[in-house]
Amino acid sequence: MSGNSLFGPLDPAPDAGYADPPPRMGFFTDTSVCIGCKACEVACKEWNLVPEDGLNLLGLSYDNTGSLSANTWRHVAFVEQPLPARPAEPRVSPMGAGEREPRFLGMPAFDLPGRAGSDGGNGAGGDGPVRERTDFRWLMSSDVCKHCTHAACLDVCPTGALFRTEFGTVVVQEDICNGCGYCIPACPYGVIDQRAGDGRAWKCTLCYDRISDGLMPACAQACPTQSIQYGPLDDLRAAAARRVETLNANGVPEARLYGHDPDDGVGGDGAFFLLLDEPEVYGLPPDPVVTTRDLPDMWRKAGLAALAMAAAAAAAFLGGAR
Amino acid sequence: MTSVERRPRRGPGGDRVMVPRAEFRSYYGRPILKRPTWRYDIPAYLFAGGVAGGSALLAAGGDLTGRPALRRAGRLAALGAIGAGTYFLIHDLGRPGRFHHMLRVAKPTSPMSVGTWILAAFGPAAGLAAAGELAGYLPRRGALGLARRALPPAGRLAGLGAAAAAPALATYTGVLLADTAMPSWHEAYPQLPFVFAGSALASGAGVGLLAAPPEQAGPARRMAVAGAALELAAAHRVETRLGLLSEPYRTGKAGRLLRTGRALTAAGVAGALLGRRSRVLSALSGAALLTASLATRFGIFEGGIASAVDPKYVVVPQRERRAARGPKTSTDT
Amino acid sequence: MAEAHPVGFQWVVEAKARGAKIIHVDPRFTRTSALADLYVPMRAGGDVAFLGGVVNYILSNNKDFREYVVAYTNAATIVSDEFLDTEDLDGLFSGYDQDRRVYDPQSWQYAGHEPEGARQHDHEVQRETASPLQHESHGPGVGGETERDETLQHPNCVYQILRRHFSRYTPEIVERVTGVPRDKFLAVCEAWTANSGRERTTALVYSVGWTQHSVGVQYIRTGAIIQLLLGNMGRPGGGILALRGHASIQGSTDVPTLFNLLPGYLPMPHHANHETLRNWIDAIRNPGQKGFWGNAEAFAVSLLKAYWGDRATAENDFGYGYMPRLTGDHGTYQQVFNMIDGKVKGYFLVGQNPAVGSAHGRAQRLGMANLDWLVVRDLYMIESATFWKDGPEVATGEIAPERCRTEVFFLPAASHVEKEGTFTQTQRLLQWREKAVDPPGECRSDLWFFYHLGKRIKQRLASSTLPRDRAVLDLAWEYPTHGELDEPSAEAVLREINGYEVETGRPLSGFTELRADGSTVGGCWIYSGVYADGVNQANRRRPGDEQSWVAPEWGWAWPMNRRILYNRASADPRGRPWSERKAYVWWDPERAEWTGHDVPDFEKNKDPAYRPVPGTSGPEGLAGDDAFIMQGDGKGWLYAPDGLIDGPLPTHYEPAESIVRNPLYGQQDNPTRNIYDRPDNPLNPSPPDPDTSVFPFVFTTSRLTEHHTAGGMSRTLAYLSELQPEMFIEVSPELARERGLTHLGWAHVVTARAVVEGRVLVTDRLAPLRVEGRTVHQIWLPYHWGTTGLTTGDSANDLFGVTLDPNVLIQESKVGTCDIRAGRRPAGRASLAYVAEYRKRAGLPAEPAPRSNQGREGEEAGA
Ligand SMILES: Nc1nc2c(c(=O)[nH]1)N[C@H]1C(S)=C(S)[C@@H](COP(=O)(O)OP(=O)(O)OC[C@H]3O[C@@H](n4cnc5c(=O)[nH]c(N)nc54)[C@H](O)[C@@H]3O)O[C@H]1N2
Ligand SMILES: Nc1nc2c(c(=O)[nH]1)N[C@H]1C(S)=C(S)[C@@H](COP(=O)(O)OP(=O)(O)OC[C@H]3O[C@@H](n4cnc5c(=O)[nH]c(N)nc54)[C@H](O)[C@@H]3O)O[C@H]1N2
Ligand code: SF4
Ligand code: SF4
Numbered sequence A: 001m002s003g004n005s006l007f008g009p010l011d012p013a014p015d016a017g018y019a020d021p022p023p024r025m026g027f028f029t030d031t032s033v034c035i036g037c038k039a040c041e042v043a044c045k046e047w048n049l050v051p052e053d054g055l056n057l058l059g060l061s062y063d064n065t066g067s068l069s070a071n072t073w074r075h076v077a078f079v080e081q082p083l084p085a086r087p088a089e090p091r092v093s094p095m096g097a098g099e100r101e102p103r104f105l106g107m108p109a110f111d112l113p114g115r116a117g118s119d120g121g122n123g124a125g126g127d128g129p130v131r132e133r134t135d136f137r138w139l140m141s142s143d144v145c146k147h148c149t150h151a152a153c154l155d156v157c158p159t160g161a162l163f164r165t166e167f168g169t170v171v172v173q174e175d176i177c178n179g180c181g182y183c184i185p186a187c188p189y190g191v192i193d194q195r196a197g198d199g200r201a202w203k204c205t206l207c208y209d210r211i212s213d214g215l216m217p218a219c220a221q222a223c224p225t226q227s228i229q230y231g232p233l234d235d236l237r238a239a240a241a242r243r244v245e246t247l248n249a250n251g252v253p254e255a256r257l258y259g260h261d262p263d264d265g266v267g268g269d270g271a272f273f274l275l276l277d278e279p280e281v282y283g284l285p286p287d288p289v290v291t292t293r294d295l296p297d298m299w300r301k302a303g304l305a306a307l308a309m310a311a312a313a314a315a316a317f318l319g320g321a322r
Numbered sequence B: 001m002t003s004v005e006r007r008p009r010r011g012p013g014g015d016r017v018m019v020p021r022a023e024f025r026s027y028y029g030r031p032i033l034k035r036p037t038w039r040y041d042i043p044a045y046l047f048a049g050g051v052a053g054g055s056a057l058l059a060a061g062g063d064l065t066g067r068p069a070l071r072r073a074g075r076l077a078a079l080g081a082i083g084a085g086t087y088f089l090i091h092d093l094g095r096p097g098r099f100h101h102m103l104r105v106a107k108p109t110s111p112m113s114v115g116t117w118i119l120a121a122f123g124p125a126a127g128l129a130a131a132g133e134l135a136g137y138l139p140r141r142g143a144l145g146l147a148r149r150a151l152p153p154a155g156r157l158a159g160l161g162a163a164a165a166a167p168a169l170a171t172y173t174g175v176l177l178a179d180t181a182m183p184s185w186h187e188a189y190p191q192l193p194f195v196f197a198g199s200a201l202a203s204g205a206g207v208g209l210l211a212a213p214p215e216q217a218g219p220a221r222r223m224a225v226a227g228a229a230l231e232l233a234a235a236h237r238v239e240t241r242l243g244l245l246s247e248p249y250r251t252g253k254a255g256r257l258l259r260t261g262r263a264l265t266a267a268g269v270a271g272a273l274l275g276r277r278s279r280v281l282s283a284l285s286g287a288a289l290l291t292a293s294l295a296t297r298f299g300i301f302e303g304g305i306a307s308a309v310d311p312k313y314v315v316v317p318q319r320e321r322r323a324a325r326g327p328k329t330s331t332d333t
Numbered sequence C: 001m002a003e004a005h006p007v008g009f010q011w012v013v014e015a016k017a018r019g020a021k022i023i024h025v026d027p028r029f030t031r032t033s034a035l036a037d038l039y040v041p042m043r044a045g046g047d048v049a050f051l052g053g054v055v056n057y058i059l060s061n062n063k064d065f066r067e068y069v070v071a072y073t074n075a076a077t078i079v080s081d082e083f084l085d086t087e088d089l090d091g092l093f094s095g096y097d098q099d100r101r102v103y104d105p106q107s108w109q110y111a112g113h114e115p116e117g118a119r120q121h122d123h124e125v126q127r128e129t130a131s132p133l134q135h136e137s138h139g140p141g142v143g144g145e146t147e148r149d150e151t152l153q154h155p156n157c158v159y160q161i162l163r164r165h166f167s168r169y170t171p172e173i174v175e176r177v178t179g180v181p182r183d184k185f186l187a188v189c190e191a192w193t194a195n196s197g198r199e200r201t202t203a204l205v206y207s208v209g210w211t212q213h214s215v216g217v218q219y220i221r222t223g224a225i226i227q228l229l230l231g232n233m234g235r236p237g238g239g240i241l242a243l244r245g246h247a248s249i250q251g252s253t254d255v256p257t258l259f260n261l262l263p264g265y266l267p268m269p270h271h272a273n274h275e276t277l278r279n280w281i282d283a284i285r286n287p288g289q290k291g292f293w294g295n296a297e298a299f300a301v302s303l304l305k306a307y308w309g310d311r312a313t314a315e316n317d318f319g320y321g322y323m324p325r326l327t328g329d330h331g332t333y334q335q336v337f338n339m340i341d342g343k344v345k346g347y348f349l350v351g352q353n354p355a356v357g358s359a360h361g362r363a364q365r366l367g368m369a370n371l372d373w374l375v376v377r378d379l380y381m382i383e384s385a386t387f388w389k390d391g392p393e394v395a396t397g398e399i400a401p402e403r404c405r406t407e408v409f410f411l412p413a414a415s416h417v418e419k420e421g422t423f424t425q426t427q428r429l430l431q432w433r434e435k436a437v438d439p440p441g442e443c444r445s446d447l448w449f450f451y452h453l454g455k456r457i458k459q460r461l462a463s464s465t466l467p468r469d470r471a472v473l474d475l476a477w478e479y480p481t482h483g484e485l486d487e488p489s490a491e492a493v494l495r496e497i498n499g500y501e502v503e504t505g506r507p508l509s510g511f512t513e514l515r516a517d518g519s520t521v522g523g524c525w526i527y528s529g530v531y532a533d534g535v536n537q538a539n540r541r542r543p544g545d546e547q548s549w550v551a552p553e554w555g556w557a558w559p560m561n562r563r564i565l566y567n568r569a570s571a572d573p574r575g576r577p578w579s580e581r582k583a584y585v586w587w588d589p590e591r592a593e594w595t596g597h598d599v600p601d602f603e604k605n606k607d608p609a610y611r612p613v614p615g616t617s618g619p620e621g622l623a624g625d626d627a628f629i630m631q632g633d634g635k636g637w638l639y640a641p642d643g644l645i646d647g648p649l650p651t652h653y654e655p656a657e658s659i660v661r662n663p664l665y666g667q668q669d670n671p672t673r674n675i676y677d678r679p680d681n682p683l684n685p686s687p688p689d690p691d692t693s694v695f696p697f698v699f700t701t702s703r704l705t706e707h708h709t710a711g712g713m714s715r716t717l718a719y720l721s722e723l724q725p726e727m728f729i730e731v732s733p734e735l736a737r738e739r740g741l742t743h744l745g746w747a748h749v750v751t752a753r754a755v756v757e758g759r760v761l762v763t764d765r766l767a768p769l770r771v772e773g774r775t776v777h778q779i780w781l782p783y784h785w786g787t788t789g790l791t792t793g794d795s796a797n798d799l800f801g802v803t804l805d806p807n808v809l810i811q812e813s814k815v816g817t818c819d820i821r822a823g824r825r826p827a828g829r830a831s832l833a834y835v836a837e838y839r840k841r842a843g844l845p846a847e848p849a850p851r852s853n854q855g856r857e858g859e860e861a862g863a
């Protein structure tokens, strides 16, 4: 249990004991080109025989799935969002000769049910009278297990059902898992979950069976716009950096990466994202930290508490006559 | 550790903490984290583990200081509690038939794995110790007669062994909860083992108060005081020092449970101290302490869950943490 | 496009990544808008006004690509001085016959062609038979020689007519009609024109948001005018892309399932107009006309040879007498009313679910409930097979299952993965696909079904001596079969479609080898070449990175594997590329041939300078710069002197149901649209009708990515159903407030035909518009739901009546007027009374009880 194994940049496959592993594989999900077609959700279910998740109209824009779960390993979020009007920025496009680029000359907006108010609502909050409609945008984003460098789910699994593959991904072995449920609260992204009626924990395998055969994961294969890009993580990180640069230069200053940084709280995600707003808007934690980062200290504190307990007991017996 | 350090505003009445209403965004107010699928079994297990640990210590103390009633009650309670705990643990599994898969590995990064091995050490020891207690009921002759003679010394050894494992058993559960992404559990990691240690001591004391005659119960009373002090002090920190993340422990179901626990603890301690001569009062105090411990475990359990269900407890502290790191952070551009 | 063609949309995303600007014009903000650079909300049904505004912008700012326009379009052509425009006649063109509601297009002709117009222009017949549809791949008949003024100054040249016609379509008018703010409209005009010309091209992509209107064809005509004016036709990155619907819907117009077409857009013969083979062929090739339709006889005779083989001889006019003839409107909607009227006995429903998918669902179901028998071949037990026991009319008591007379035969069909064959997509690309798995159980391919059905019918009739049975008995109906199920060989069918030499059986290399003397067989002339050299060219799958960017070896495109039609226009009149960047096909003077990246859509060795001897017809009549080689005059048509029922130029008419008065003309709506004026097909009142307040909102219907059309293929699947689990209705927050609708609560939408309920989705993606000084609220509904499947719900199509575009008989299912109210609709019989009440308030006559779907002798059931 070296400190490094619990926190900080790390190449997980060698750390897990693979002698000569292939490059770490992962996903770069570029939400700026996601069209919300949900082909990824369906392809994943088809390939992995994931059960249906219930016919519930949630009315979260076009999201009737709600979140990742044991029965949904790719989840497409839809965010309808009023935006402060922004002056059009002149831009020289490769195709056009420096025309003014109107952006999001979309539709005016104001409060919607479920969005008004400032607590728990999505969007800029504030109830009250009809506001002037402002610019509008519709964000879509396909979420998935992050295949964390430091995967809390894996760290805490008491059976070894969760394991690190040679590709650096994190997979549950369904014949080992005994449904202890520990991985579920451990995941800082709320990914893995128990399947009702089955008892075991399930999540994205990064299509371990497919990638072992040199195929692309089903969701990436199905994605029509290459919003989901699969490949060696290093290449993806480089491509993502270029993409953000391009977008930032082309008048999309809000484009940013999420989960790409090996220095972040989970040592970087194996599946990272390009977002157009803050992570929490998409249902992602803003600054996740792998819980086991603090584990050595937790054990120390527990040790102290244990000592205190023993001492208190001893004192109780030794400290009085009767 | 960069935890949420919201400066609590101290009200005139002392330590009532007001956290400013949180401004935050989320995905339709839906939870970011998954709530644990654990049912009541798990807090019940936490309680049982505490009782077992506290009782084992009580038994060993009684044994070493010649208080057979304490020894006997402690050993039997330890076995009963650990048996119940094990049942709860297995019952909570999605696939109980695969309980033994826990024994495939020993993982220091998994408090549950560590706990499994502590349990594996403690359980048989507690069993043997209790068996030593019951040896007197065995026939005098034959193979069982041999056991009748061998069990008490073995039980004694085992009882001491169980006592050695007891503090670990009672406190690792703090790590079990803390080693998750549930904000209010995780942020409470420095305190939870102490809360549980105190609670275990108090519940062990409760067993003693319930079972032992007043003349043997002195150590139990002192254990009750020490345990209650430890528990209340640590729990107070949990409920007040975690900024926004203390809120789930003060409100809702968790708040009610923890307040109940605190009141019962106080009553139990008072009873223990005042009822030195009264068997009934002692027993009542013991029961109060045990119930308090139960309420505390459920309270802590519920508090963590509440912190997972409302995305506020994820978003606000994490954004503050990020902001505290300065503008150039990993997820910002 | 992102919603309904997500896979195709990848190319838009790629273009955007390379700097293209994406503009989306739609009544509601969709997944397409989400990725567009500019989203333009507009009122449904306003596109001619919008696009007309763009035409006006181009012409009044001289933004047209003049050299292209003069050379390749009919801008310079002089039109008859008898022609009067909508400007002169308040929204009508000259030649309108008030009583028959049709035009005599005599006055629309090119100058000097009027006398030729002696050939019958009976637009009434043309409307019934949707004859303009028959011109899908070519212009209609027009003589080759035209008077031209290449300075474009002549007051009656097309260019000047266009200028005058569109001069009213100012930004102000566009805003008033469509609700599109001026600045947004001008942003579109600027972007479109700036990105067109020598160096750049703009593509126009549309689908059924444009077609399903009573003026749908004119929408597309307006788009075509813009693309011609800007020089965007026949060039890479340009064009008009009709995103087709079902996977091979293009194929099903090429080798058609339409009542008025034969393979390759040969018209179905009309009993009166095409009595003889000669009449028929002349009607297609229009003697004297330039261009490739001059060879129509070879195409037609080869088709007859494919049908009747050896029995098709010169002596019997190649079996022309066997051909069925049109006698009127046999379109699907007319059939439905005929069913209701008891005129139809039996019906085959193959791969269609009209009980949900077709406009006026109620009429569809009541019609089918009045047949003797109905054969449904489908993958699933769809509403069109179960309406008699679970349709809404059962709930209302109008259909009593135990007395419904229709005997329904459900025959399970094999799906696309369970059989082999080709798909033809938007780009006219044929792609072969193999069978992946055997069909389960009793499922059979449609090919199997029709082949074996034909065999059995022939067997039944074998001893018949009736002349009328000869047509069937003489059919060439032998294809090799294979496997346990005797599956006919789809490749053998493809080979016949391609055509071969009768003598040797040698597959033809292309349609130029087709002969009129009966020596060749050719099932679909435009597909000729798909089996060249005996190789299934549609089965080619060379990866893109192993060939040129045009990718000629991926599948096979008709005609002759050309990827861009009319690509002669990608070079200037002298045959040089308009620009280096946009070089595509050009004249190589050295080798004296056309060459380039694609197969030139021009005679290979015709010099750009070639000028025909006056009077030459057919392909030889085309000059070296007549790029539009299928047109009678070799020119792209800005103005259509013939072939359209509703006018030579697009004109803004309001939808058949509208809440506003046409701001442009006295003529409110398309005067020539197909109207089925029957009590069971009422229209909501529209201006100039004084009272439109009963149905004060506009509604439109379309698709969700998660579902497919009438739902048979998506509501039956759990993985799709869970993604959109319930029928819903989208409204703007403003309308929600006005009508007290709550998010996820219930609401119901009412028209004169029906009331339909769903859960409410309040969304910013819909916004009220300012039109003619008033606020227009638009409501949106998906039309995927019905009564069977994993998720069921009301059908949006019940809301529509039947009004059709006169040119192609497509229904107006993209726009109507309605009311919306909070809460669920009344159920069962009460819903009839509810709608009746609305009709009464709107001043409409009450609907008669459905006639005879209950039992034979007009038994009144459930009354
Ligand atoms: N997922 C999915 N894909 C499909 C299908 C499906 O059912 N589901 N169906 C297939 C078939 S059969 C077809 S034909 C195609 C159809 O493909 P599309 O034509 O793209 O489909 P629709 O969603 O019916 O209509 C497109 C848009 O037209 C808009 N619209 C409505 N009225 C007007 C108007 O007056 N003017 C303008 N400018 N826009 C208007 C609607 O708001 C809608 O967003 O899709 C094919 N692909
Ligand atoms: N209000 C409104 N109405 C519309 C439209 C609209 O936009 N708005 N769009 C219109 C358009 S563009 C279309 S195309 C229609 C579609 O309307 P329909 O064609 O009536 O509806 P589908 O559900 O596509 O029906 C196709 C059926 O074919 C079956 N099928 C699939 N493959 C095969 C096969 O190989 N063989 C056989 N025999 N069956 C097969 C499927 O199971 C399905 O039930 O709806 C039209 N109606
Ligand atoms: S995202 Fe959660 S489930 Fe996925 S690897 Fe990380 S900790 Fe495990
Ligand atoms: S539920 Fe399964 S995968 Fe999760 S920690 Fe327990 S054994 Fe491991």
Ligand code: SF4
Pocket (backbone or CB within 6 Å): A043, A044, A045, A047, A048, A073, A074, A144, A203, A204, A205, A206, A207, A208, A217, A218, A219, A220
């Ligand atoms: S990688 Fe495979 S398992 Fe993971 S979401 Fe994609 S398709 Fe599903």
Ligand code: SF4
Pocket (backbone or CB within 6 Å): A033, A034, A035, A036, A037, A038, A039, A040, A041, A076, A140, A141, A142, A222, A223, A224, A225, A226, A227, A228
């Ligand atoms: S990630 Fe790709 S497949 Fe998934 S919804 Fe977005 S565009 Fe569709």
Ligand code: SF4
Pocket (backbone or CB within 6 Å): C004, C005, C006, C007, C008, C247
């Ligand atoms: S369903 Fe088929 S045709 Fe439609 S978008 Fe997807 S791949 Fe293309």
Ligand SMILES: [Mo]
Pocket (backbone or CB within 6 Å): C208, C244, C245, C246, C249
């Ligand atoms: Mo379609």
